[in-house]
Structure formats: structure tokens, C-alpha cells
Amino acid sequence: MSLIEHRTVIVVGGGPAGLPLAAVLGGWQPFFRPATTFSRRYGPLADALQQVEGSLLGIDFNDLVARGIAPVDLFRALHHPRKLFEDLDQIAMGFRREQGVDTLLLTREEVGGLWNNAPRNLLTLSPGQWMEFAFYPLAQHADEMGLEIDVNTLIKKTDLIDYYHRIPERFAVEDRVRTWQDVYEIAPHERGFKVCTRDVKTGDESTYTCKYLVYATGQRAKLRQLDVEGEDQPFVTPFYDRPEDFPGERVMVVGGGRSGDWAATELHDAGKQVVYSMRQASGIHWQLINDSLYLPYYQRIADILREASPRMEALYNTRIKKIDPDGGVAVETPDGVRTVEVDHIVTEIGGWADYSLLQGFGPLSLFDKRDAYRFQVHQLQTHAHNYESIDIPNLYAGGYLAQDIGLVVMAMHGTTYAIAGDIMQKEGVLNTYAI
Template structure:
């Protein structure tokens, strides 16, 4: 195949994280949800429950527009996954899964499947109970049993267990051949076939076309930069794994989000001298910490704040302005500029959704999404019944890149079945034309 030739698939999914990966299983693996009596739905929406019970086929055949008149389809699927709010054993879920036809879908992703969890710190715990992170078709308890792991679905889950779970999915559901890992999508444009996607893998360009495209690149597909002198010096790092692999006694941590909180806490506990610098005012940070005291590592951060340790200093509403190779740092806040020195600088300043990959489409309508503490990302405005962009037909927003979805994994799982149902129905309709 020459560079200009493109490999065609019905559906391309960009991003193999908790949003894109399960969609591949439902589409390419033919793992279809089917309604099973759900007392909670019967109590909340009896007409809808009756309609689902009368559906002869899988839930991917649901009339999503009709459902949307009663409840957002994503919420319906979330409820069927967790009718008891907590972890539901498969036999108590409001859906089970049957083997359906395999759809021609291909997943393109940087690194391995599992999304940003591949790159978070080695010992990071989730913020939420383990079961929030699971896919309905493969509950964590089932995975743990199959793999001889001891795992409490209500407890926080450590990164390594979570990533092992995600890594196991392609083989477990027979979709390994439909995954292209270590693949960087560089450009997405309209094509007579639908979409044209230009990628680079090991420096080699490769093109794909598809009729439909799901963009599930996550909320930090492009890491932010400070745009300051010295940002690319070797003493500055944008990646943190563990104190053992992060050398230097005096560390400046720049951030203010949960990743920076984790790194600053862990580095302090490993005996380092930490200066923690953030743009946000003190009140925002302390509110998040005090709201998160149920999490052991936030309880620890609160303790460190109170400790008065000479190894711990926090500067709010402060900006790093320059870094020199000898470790001289220039910082600035409302009182003025000053210099100090450090052995290493860690930038944990998050990322943005990368819409710059898209060329030649009408301008996308974007919606600013905030949580209780801060700006989170720009979501793509979508039709709530199918998560298709309101601006570009056949383009779907994966996970919480879709407008209206809350920024937690537990709120986005239902989107898998919504998008899959719409794609499968359109595909069937086009075949019968």
C-alpha cells in the first residue's frame, strides 16, 4: 500500500482509554447488551421498562430518540449497569450480553490501551471505587476471579491493577486484531468515504478512511505547556512515575490538580524538599482537599499542610516564569518576581482536548465543562440521544468529550452503548438501502 492509499473501515475509534476501548469490544467484538428485568427501572419509568422488556432483540436496536423523550440514553445504560448504585454482580445488572455480529471497527491509539492510566504514577490510587472504572460486559470481580486476583470492587484501585484489567480486554474479547497501538493520529479531514485519518507509527505515515469516526482522545490528548524559557531543559519533567525514578532533593512542583497533589505528597513523603506552586487561590485548593478527606492520600496532604515542615512550602496564585539549566528559577506572584533554585522541576499542568487535529469541518460548537473546583475541558456539542456532533454528521464524541456528560468515568460508561447502537443501526440501514 502506498502512502496515498488508505485502509478503509466502517468505523474508526481514536483513543483506547476507558471511553474508546469498550466501544471497540461492543462493535468489533459483537458484544451486545440485552435487557434483563430491572426492578429499579420498573419503579422509575414503568412504560420504558415495559418497552425494553418487549424488545425482541438486543438493546443496540433501541429507538434512541424515543428513549431520549423519557431519559437520556446514557443514563439509562448507566442505570442498567448499576441498578443498585454500588457494584452490581452480573446477575443483578439490568442487562446481560450476547454474541452479535462483528462490525468492521478499528481502534487507533497512542501507547497501549487503557488511556492515561498507562502514564499515571506507579502507585496512584483512583479517586473513586474500583467498580466505577469497569466495563459492564466484564465486571472487575469477574476479571479478578478469572485472573486469581484479590480485589474489593468498593475499595480504591491501584493503577497497576486497573491497567492490567484494561490491557486484558482486547484478547479476552477477541478484538486484538482491531487495535493499532503506538499510533499517533495527526490529522482528521473529510473524505468522499466519510473521514480520512493520517497517522504516524514508529515515524511511518499511514492513512485510514472510514464512514464513521469516534473521537475518544480524552481530556488531555495534548499536554499543556507553560511557554516559558527553559521549559525543555533536562531538569524540567512533564512526567512523574515514582520518587525512585524522580531524582533531585529540592523539587518544584507546578500544578494544582489531582496529579500534582499526588506527586507533591509522594515526593515529600520520600524525604524531598518540595515547593508546590499553583495558579489557583488558596481557598480553591483547601476546599478540594477538605472535600476529599475520605481519600487516604488527601488526608495525608492535609496533614502535610498542617505540619509546618521546613521541607514543605506552598505558593498560591504564583507562576513559574523561567528555568535555567543551573536550577535557577524565576517565579512571580502579585507581590512581584523573585528567584530561587531547585534540583528538578515537575510540571503537572494537565492537558486539553486536541481539536486541532480536525481540518476542513465546519467549526465545532464547544461547551466549557467545569467541575465544582475548576475548568475541566471543552466538550463537543452533541445530540443527547446518540452523541453525534451537532456540526459534523457521523462524528461521535467518546466518553465525556460529549456535551452534558460529567467528568467521571462512572458517568460515561453508558455512552458506549449509545454510540454503538447508533452506529450499528445506521450501518444496517445503509446495507438495506
């Protein structure tokens, strides 16, 4: 029988939400540092924080919320007192390694979350520095690595994932991170939680227990399926990386959101014959295009569609009915069912937050969050001061799985400090103080 390993905290999911917790719970604590823009914009708060000698993780977050300040907003203001990055000194927090708590991060791929599987040439939707952690500004990373990155512009996916990959070693928390571990069950246990994992590469299974669990599996831990006959054909994939992976002429992209738009545009410009199949109406697609013209690839897809390029056929109000082994795809269009012959099918139909790992806890209260950029997620209902589930004590929702957190990375980072602070205060590592 295999041994059960006990940890104080287990974080499930190593994306932009879970990864910083490995460092902060590992002891990298934030301390207030006077900074001009922060003081100018948030004078009374800056004055109060100036009196604090201890770690910002010791703040009484309940008291903060009672005064109308959400922890995410406090830490976002400290990190990004303005949207533009000017220099390292504008961040009103410095980090030092102090006492941490025993923490293990389990994730089923490399750290960096869904960015591992994002298309190779994709640019972020937000300026690079909005995707960074406060304890390691992207500008500092670029400087240390000798990279030319303009952190105020959209950056390449490859630069972003290299940054995330570097975190465990840079902050000496590699021993707290186990990659390629698929968590398949989280259940109640007398010590808190039981966590069962399977190694993605070897199939080896392990069991852990922990007192606190941070659930940071992301908003698309489970990818949507077409649910049609033939979906399992080898030429059908939900992972689009780059055009070179698709030998042959004819590629069908199924989607209609940002990921589908990227794949369809890049495949078209690589000379492929693209059939772009969407369930939505043309007007809804064009609304997304028009709202997104600040992104270069949206200007491009707008041009391709307006010019009616002979290598791009957009099929609106269309459903895939069946995929034949020879590449024939039956599609139902407003003009009737037709068959399209393809070499490949890329499905970019999104995914959803997966709470099915939590077994034996009773019903979970969820919160339906949507934003203007078409991101949508079922969030866990959580307490406003610490992002702990209202249903399951000591279960924390990481990033924007927590109630009402905005669906961009910059909006979610503050959850890191409130969750880590709450756990450290409960564990007696830090004294609690009001500001």
C-alpha cells in the first residue's frame, strides 16, 4: 500500500492563479514600500500602510472588507498604481523571504497553465506586465535574462510562458511544485482533504492529505466537446499550435471566439483553405471583431472576411452533425445539410470550470460570471475577505474561480495575498492587525 503524504496546504493547478501561491505561501511575503504614484492616488491608505512594519499578509482582511476595500483591489493598486509600467520603484510592495507554510502545488502540465497550450505565435490580449506577479516584475525578468521585451505592449506567448516556467527556480520553490500530476479526486478527510493524483506520464497514483486546499484549476479545465459521431478521428484536435502542424490544404476551424479567430486567420495566411464553422450568427461574430480591432489579428480577419477571400469560407448558424473517417464533415446550415471535405478539423469551442473533482462534500454554491470580452465562468461563491468557499471551510478558490473576480489576470492576482494571508494567520505564522 502506498504511503499517504500530508501537507498543510495543497494548491491544485499551476496556472497564473495557482503558481504565485507556491512562492508566497513558500515565504515570499510582501511589505509596504512607499511609492510616489501610489501615495498620490491613494493618500490615506498609503499613510496607514506607512505605519505597518510587518508583512502585508497580516492585514485583517475582514476589517478591510468592512471598510469597503476588497483585498484584490488593495493588492492590485499596490502592484499597478497605474496601468502603465514606468519603473520597478512604482510597485508599492517589496518582497522578502520569511517564514512560510508547508505547501505543495500539483498540476497536470508544466507551470503556466493554459499558456502552455496556447498557439505558438499568439500575442497576449493584455500588456505583458498585466500578466506578471508582483514579486517578479516582467521588466526584472527581461533584465535578468537579457531579453528585449516592451512590457507595456502585448507580448508573445513564448515570452510569457518562459517567464512562468522560470518562477519555481527563481524563487527556490521547485521542491514545492509537482508537475504532470492529474488530480482526479478531492474528498473530505479527518485531516481536512484527501487528494488523489495520477502521473500523466507514468500512470502512477499517489494520495495526499492536507488541511487547506486551494482550487485553482482554471476556467477551462474541461474542454467542451462537439458530441458528434467521428469526433475521435485522428484528424480532429482541440489543440491548435501553428499551421505547420496541419499538412494538406483544407482545414475546418470550429469555434467563433478569440481562439477560433486566431487559428482561422493564421491558417488562412499560411495558404490553407479554411472553412470556419460557427453556431453563432454573423452579427454576433462581427461584434466581437469590431470590439477587438485594437488587436492586429482582428484587423487581419476583418480584412479577410470583408474581401471575401476565396480561401476563407465563414459558415454562420452552422452545426457539425457527423465526421466521417475519410474527412467528410456533415454540417447543418440554414440552407440545409451539406458535406465539406477536409484534411483537419480544429475545435476551438472553449471549456468550463470543472468542480467534479470535489466529491462527497454536498452541493456547491456557484456564481455565473460573464464579461464583455466573452469570457464566462462558473465561480465558487466565496467569502469576500479571503476567497474561501462559503460551503466548504478551508477550501479556497484560486484566481477567477473566486466569486466576482474580473476575468483578466491583472484582476485576479490579489487573491494570492488574501488567501496566503488568511492561511498564515490561521496557522499562527503571522499576527493579524488592522490598518
